[in-house]
Amino acid sequence: MLLEIKNLHASIEGKEILRGINLSINEGEIHAIMGPNGSGKSTLSAVLTGNPAYEVTDGEVWFRGKNLLSMSPEDRSREGLFLSFQYPVEIPGVSMVNFMRSAVNEHRKYRQESALSASDFLKLMREKRSIVELDSKLANRSVNEGFSGGEKKKNEIFQMAMLDPKLSILDETDSGLDIDALRIVAQGVNKLRTPQNSTIVITHYQRLLDYIVPDQVHILYKGRIVKTAGRELAIDLEERGYDWIKQEVEE
Amino acid sequence: MMQAEEAYINLYKQHAKSVSKSCSDLLNGKRQAAFEKFQTLGFPKNTHEEYRHCDLREALSIDYGLNINRVKIPINPHDVFSCDVPNLSTKLFFVVNDQFYKNDKPIGLPEGVLCGSLNDLTETHARLLEPYYTRLSEKSSDGMVSFNTTFAQDGFVLYVPAGVALEKPIQLIQVLHGTVDMMANRRLLIIVEEGAKAQFLVCDHALSSRYFFSNQVTEIFVGKNASLEYYDLEMDQPNITRVSNTLVSQAASSQLLINGVTLQNGLSRNNINLCFEGEGATASLSGMALGNGNELIDNHIFVDHAVPRCNSQELYKYVLDDCAKGVFGGRILVQKGAQKTFAYQSNKNLCFTKEARMFAKPQLEIYADDVKCSHGTATGQMDEKALFYMRSRGISESEARLLLKFAFTADVLDNIRLEPLKDRMRMLVEKRFRGELAKCAGCSATNCK
Numbered sequence: 219m220l221l222e223i224k225n226l227h228a229s230i231e232g233k234e235i236l237r238g239i240n241l242s243i244n245e246g247e248i249h250a251i252m253g254p255n256g257s258g259k260s261t262l263s264a265v266l267t268g269n270p271a272y273e274v275t276d277g278e279v280w281f282r283g284k285n286l287l288s289m290s291p292e293d294r295s296r297e298g299l300f301l302s303f304q305y306p307v308e309i310p311g312v313s314m315v316n317f318m319r320s321a322v323n324e325h326r327k328y329r330q331e332s333a334l335s336a337s338d339f340l341k342l343m344r345e346k347r348s349i350v351e352l353d354s355k356l357a358n359r360s361v362n363e364g365f366s367g368g369e370k371k372k373n374e375i376f377q378m379a380m381l382d383p384k385l386s387i388l389d390e391t392d393s394g395l396d397i398d399a400l401r402i403v404a405q406g407v408n409k410l411r412t413p414q415n416s417t418i419v420i421t422h423y424q425r426l427l428d429y430i431v432p433d434q435v436h437i438l439y440k441g442r443i444v445k446t447a448g449r450e451l452a453i454d455l456e457e458r459g460y461d462w463i464k465q466e467v468e469e
Numbered sequence: 470m471m472q473a474e475e476a477y478i479n480l481y482k483q484h485a486k487s488v489s490k491s492c493s494d495l496l497n498g499k500r501q502a503a504f505e506k507f508q509t510l511g512f513p514k515n516t517h518e519e520y521r522h523c524d525l526r527e528a529l530s531i532d533y534g535l536n537i538n539r540v541k542i543p544i545n546p547h548d549v550f551s552c553d554v555p556n557l558s559t560k561l562f563f564v565v566n567d568q569f570y571k572n573d574k575p576i577g578l579p580e581g582v583l584c585g586s587l588n589d590l591t592e593t594h595a596r597l598l599e600p601y602y603t604r605l606s607e608k609s610s611d612g613m614v615s616f617n618t619t620f621a622q623d624g625f626v627l628y629v630p631a632g633v634a635l636e637k638p639i640q641l642i643q644v645l646h647g648t649v650d651m652m653a654n655r656r657l658l659i660i661v662e663e664g665a666k667a668q669f670l671v672c673d674h675a676l677s678s679r680y681f682f683s684n685q686v687t688e689i690f691v692g693k694n695a696s697l698e699y700y701d702l703e704m705d706q707p708n709i710t711r712v713s714n715t716l717v718s719q720a721a722s723s724q725l726l727i728n729g730v731t732l733q734n735g736l737s738r739n740n741i742n743l744c745f746e747g748e749g750a751t752a753s754l755s756g757m758a759l760g761n762g763n764e765l766i767d768n769h770i771f772v773d774h775a776v777p778r779c780n781s782q783e784l785y786k787y788v789l790d791d792c793a794k795g796v797f798g799g800r801i802l803v804q805k806g807a808q809k810t811f812a813y814q815s816n817k818n819l820c821f822t823k824e825a826r827m828f829a830k831p832q833l834e835i836y837a838d839d840v841k842c843s844h845g846t847a848t849g850q851m852d853e854k855a856l857f858y859m860r861s862r863g864i865s866e867s868e869a870r871l872l873l874k875f876a877f878t879a880d881v882l883d884n885i886r887l888e889p890l891k892d893r894m895r896m897l898v899e900k901r902f903r904g905e906l907a908k909c910a911g912c913s914a915t916n917c918k
Contacts, residue, residue: 290866311880320859
């Protein structure tokens with residue numbers, strides 16, 4: 219098993235957001251997590267990647283047989299966890315090239331591999347950039363600075379391609395994307411798929427799931443997974459909304 | 470009167486003859502008036518608003534020696550330093566403490582250019598330099614300036630005659646060296662005449678573990694349509710106190726760039742006092758201070774828009790770690806009638822610890838009604854969101870902090886127009902943040918003794 223979440227509770231500023239999440243993901247699987255606003259979807263991604271703003275109050279998470287919650291955010295990344303941010307951060311003054319070179323080489327160091335030569339690194343950049351059709355000019359700019367919404371999301375998938383993670387969490391990667399950008403981003407994700415790596419797609423809408431087809435769909439509501447089914451559940455939700463789920467839960 | 474002043478006043482009274490003995494008439498002719506002024510002003514005190522956060526008392530309580538009798542310092546700076554800024558081919562000169570280091574080699578500069586010892590050149594070219602020497606310093610109300618004029622025995626002159634453009638940058642390396650605690654009163658005079666062009670780089674280093682007080686006055690005259698780039702790099706040690714007064718006059722349509730970097734220091738007070746005396750001139754002033762340990766860096770910048778249609782831009786950044794203290798005082802005065810003035814000032818600071826302190830005081834005084842002026846200052850901590858974003862990509866916390874610190878200072882370095890110097894500075898700043906900066910690494914560090 220790649221990821222196993224057991225009874226995960228987490229809070230921010232004393233307010234409990236996750237109230238006992240249980241989820242298991244095997245290698246090669248795609249899981250969609252859906253749910254109404256404020257149900258805890260983004261909190262789950264933040265907690266898994268070690269955002270210090272959140273406090274884990276109970277439960278455990280095992281990633282590739284290791285205790286994920288005891289690791290620093292950087293070690294989680296080096297172990298193969300990747301988050302495509304809902305709101306990618308702009309970092310003025312840090313160029314994409316330097317940012318990626320640091321990240322790639324720290325990953326290599328962790329695996330006890332030597333740093334990439336400048337030319338090998340640039341070759342890798344070129345190769346991965348083409349997966350999401352990221353403009354070469356953007357690579358020379360500061361990280362996300364002045365990028366459009368679509369470019370920021372493409373840039374997330376580009377970074378995912380560079381770091382070759384075992385488990386990727388796509389947090390609302392479809393938000394703010396037009397149809398063409400959505401297609402490019404989704405195709406990029408599909409190109410990166412292997413029988414070994416897995417993906418968690420967090421989304422509001424079924425639209426993205428037309429491109430990235432999930433094996434399982436989970437519905438998160440009030441900090442718990444209240445329903446799990448195949449991809450037909452997403453289609454159901456698109457037609458009927460969340461109210462019937464809420465009703466079921468309240469009953 | 471404080472004891473510190475009294476000691477120096479008595480010293481001058483007793484040794485005035487020795488101070489003047491080996492000096493030019495021009496230097497000597499200005500001493501008495503300056504001495505009287507110093508007796509009135511005294512050293513700057515932290516009860517003065519301008520020196521509120523810069524207390525010189527401790528530094529001035531040390532019993533420094535002054536090299537009044539001009540004893541030669543037994544050091545050949547050419548042996549110690551070989552500046553290794555790649556591709557930066559400069560004309561290199563040295564000042565050891567407050568003495569110009571003489572060298573028999575021909576300087577190979579265009580005819581009419583003067584470059585060398587202040588004492589020698591004010592002797593041989595007295596008539597040429599007389600209208601400039603002390604013209605700006607006489608107006609200063611800072612006691613350190615009159616103190617400098619009282620005691621100054623040597624320093625450096627760069628004179629570029631009208632219409633001459635210097636091909637290579639002039640580099641001056643100022644070294645503090647000695648086996649006892651010493652005070653150095655250095656004096657620099659930089660004159661770029663009408664339509665002339667020059668690039669000037671001055672680097673301050675220390676080669677001694679003794680206490681030093683360097684009191685420097687630099688008078689800069691940028692003539693009509695002339696252009697000067699002035700780069701000032703301080704990279705010395707905690708045992709150094711530096712007070713630097715840079716006084717500038719800009720004539721019509723002149724262009725000036727000042728870029729000052731404090732990489733490593735003890736206590737530094739840098740005053741820049743710039744006056745636009747002719748219309749249509751432009752000044753770009755930028756600087757950065759990297760402080761850790763107990764370092765104190767205080768930059769006070771005064772820009773006087775005395776005439777219309779001038780443009781001044783200021784960008785000052787501080788990165789403060791440990792118990793370091795930063796001070797920025799930026800005063801812009803737009804005088805009555807100075808219409809069509811453009812004046813911008815920006816001061817941004819990062820404090821990394823609870824103990825690091827930043828004091829910023831922007832001041833904008835405008836007495837004209839058709840001007841564009843703005844100022845902004847912000848002091849904060851590191852961007853936690855950016856830090857987490859980088860860590861989530863596998864970059865270690867320390868490396869992420871380093872990249873963010875480096876990014877913060879990038880735009881100050883971007884103002885450097887000498888490309889090889891810019892590259893070199895980027896490297897030095899990175900080394901400094903990594904804690905790998907050896908003493909005097911600006912030049913060949915391995916040779917530093």
